[in-house]
Amino acid sequence: MSHDVFEDELRARLLGATEAEAPAFHDxxxxxxxxxxxxxxxxxxxxxxxxxxxxxxxxxxxxxxVLDGTTNRAADEIPATRSSGxxxxxxxxxxxxxxxxxxxxPVYTVHLERRxxxxxxxxxxxxxxxxxxxxxxxxxADRPSAVYATVSHDPFVAVGVxxxxxxxxxxxxxxxxxxxxxxxxxxxxxxxxxxxxxHSEKSPADADLTGLDWAGGGRVFDEGGRQLPSxxxxxxxxxxxxxxxxxxxxxxxxxxxxxxxxxxxxxxPHVTTAVKQDGRPTVTTTALVLPIDAQDVLVEAAPxxxxxxxxxxxxxxxxxxxxxxxxxxxxxxxxxxARVRWTVDGAARDWTPSG
Numbered sequence: 001m002s003h004d005v006f007e008d009e010l011r012a013r014l015l016g017a018t019e020a021e022a023p024a025f026h027d028x029x030x031x032x033x034x035x036x037x038x039x040x041x042x043x044x045x046x047x048x049x050x051x052x053x054x055x056x057x058x059x060x061x062x063x064x065x066v067l068d069g070t071t072n073r074a075a076d077e078i079p080a081t082r083s084s085g086x087x088x089x090x091x092x093x094x095x096x097x098x099x100x101x102x103x104x105x106p107v108y109t110v111h112l113e114r115r116x117x118x119x120x121x122x123x124x125x126x127x128x129x130x131x132x133x134x135x136x137x138x139x140x141a142d143r144p145s146a147v148y149a150t151v152s153h154d155p156f157v158a159v160g161v162x163x164x165x166x167x168x169x170x171x172x173x174x175x176x177x178x179x180x181x182x183x184x185x186x187x188x189x190x191x192x193x194x195x196x197x198x199h200s201e202k203s204p205a206d207a208d209l210t211g212l213d214w215a216g217g218g219r220v221f222d223e224g225g226r227q228l229p230s231x232x233x234x235x236x237x238x239x240x241x242x243x244x245x246x247x248x249x250x251x252x253x254x255x256x257x258x259x260x261x262x263x264x265x266x267x268x269p270h271v272t273t274a275v276k277q278d279g280r281p282t283v284t285t286t287a288l289v290l291p292i293d294a295q296d297v298l299v300e301a302a303p304x305x306x307x308x309x310x311x312x313x314x315x316x317x318x319x320x321x322x323x324x325x326x327x328x329x330x331x332x333x334x335x336x337x338a339r340v341r342w343t344v345d346g347a348a349r350d351w352t353p354s355g
Contacts, residue, residue: 091115095186097197099157108151108159110195112139112188119147119161136160139193145225148196150208158198158209161188165216168255169196172211172244176204213241215250219316229319233311238287238322240269240315247271249287249324256285268351269320274336281329283308284336288351289320294342297323302338304330 096109104126111120119136137147139161148160148171156178162169164187171183179201187194198209212223218232220239230239237250247269248257256273263269270288284305290297292314301307308326315322327336335353342349 093188093191095188095195097159097184097186097195099152099155099184099197099199100182106152106155106157108133108157108197110136110159110161110186110188110197112161112191112193112195114191117141121149121151121159123151140225143225144192144221146212146214146223148209148212148223153205153207154203156198156200156203156207159195160209160212161193161195162212162214163216164188164192164194166194166214167217168215168250170213170215170220170248170250170255170257171198171209172246173207174210175206175208176202178202178204178207211244213239213244213248215239215255220248220250227316229315229317231313231315231322233313233322233324234309236285236287236324236326238289238313238315238324240289240319247287247289249273249285251285264354270351270353272335272337272353276331282331282336284327286325286327286337286353288323288340289315290323290342291344292318292320293344294321294349296341296343297321298341299323299325299337300339300341301325301327302330302334302336304332304334305336 092111092113094109094111096107099106099108106126107124109122109124111122112118113120117139119139121133121136123131123133125131133151136149136151136159139145139147144163146160146162148158150156150158158171169183169185171181173181181198181200184197184199185194186196200207213220213228215221215230215237218230218237220228220230220237220241222228222241222243228239228241230237235252239248239250241248242260245260246257247260247263248255249271251273253275256271258269258271260269268288268290270286272284272286274282274284276282286299297310297312299307299310306328308328310323310325312321312323314320323340325337325340330336337353340351
């Protein structure tokens with residue numbers, strides 16, 4: 001932990017107060033008071049495919065991967081900074097999230113007014129300058145949902161609030177190549193919400209966070225809290241977001257998505273993601289959505305690959321039949337799934353992944 005003059009001053013004032021009022025406040029622990037001001041931050045990494053991030057690949061142009069490389073850090077040191085910024089009312093809970101690693105990065109504090117659901121954000125630059133960035137939106141009291149806003153373009157930063165039980169966030173961006181993207185998450189104490197912050201390697205001037213889904217408990221929801229056509233199959237969840245224009249799969253390693261616009265005519269919506277660990281064969285997850293009345297589904301693995309599992313389940317609201325195939329190997333450019341066969345009303349159908 002770096003030396004912090006402001007913390008020393010706060011410690012001295014706490015000690016002074018307890019000495020002056022010793023009969024009434026004989027059990028105050030200044031270290032505990034200071035320690036409880038630190039937030040646990042969850043971190044995730046994302047990358048637009050075209051490259052590979054931590055040996056996770058999403059196959060398909062325009063696809064995205066979100067890795068669950070989450071670590072719980074109880075000592076993400078957010079520098080205490082004196083400022084003349086806005087005062088926070090007692091009914092407001094807050095969490096501060098850094099837009100990067102190390103000490104010399106901007107810090108964004110997300111405030112939630114519990115009574116009204118109003119979300120605001122303020123920032124403190126690396127130089128210590130405080131700025132009130134205003135309203136992000138309001139979260140409703142009657143249903144889980146999400147609010148968010150892009151608050152900086154140089155560097156690119158977006159912040160928001162989602163339900164605390166959201167296990168995976170699937171943001172959508174427009175306006176250029178962001179490069180590698182990271183998210184920070186922090187609980188908003190005494191509420192059922194948490195804040196998140198997204199920052200990126202690159203900062204195109206017109207980049208924007210324009211959509212957000214989240215997953216939890218084998219289901220996927222859109223930013224308004226509506227459950228999307230989704231189905232949990234073991235530790236994987238398949239979903240279809242027609243309004244957002246994507247099909248996706250959520251796994252223990254993160255999530256992967258592919259735009260519906262890139263699906264060739266006649267092919268089922270599908271997405272494939274592969275995870276490679278040192279010394280172990282590549283594990284590929286292929287998810288697709290077939291017609292709800294599809295039957296006799298059969299997945300064929302590529303030569304040299306092993307089909308570890310193949311499962312089906314109807315999507316919520318009857319929007320289709322989700323199929324998830326998990327294949328081990330081959331460690332080559334050959335698609336792990338060679339073919340998927342099914343029938344509809346007795347008529348044979350099949351899909352062959354492109355290389």
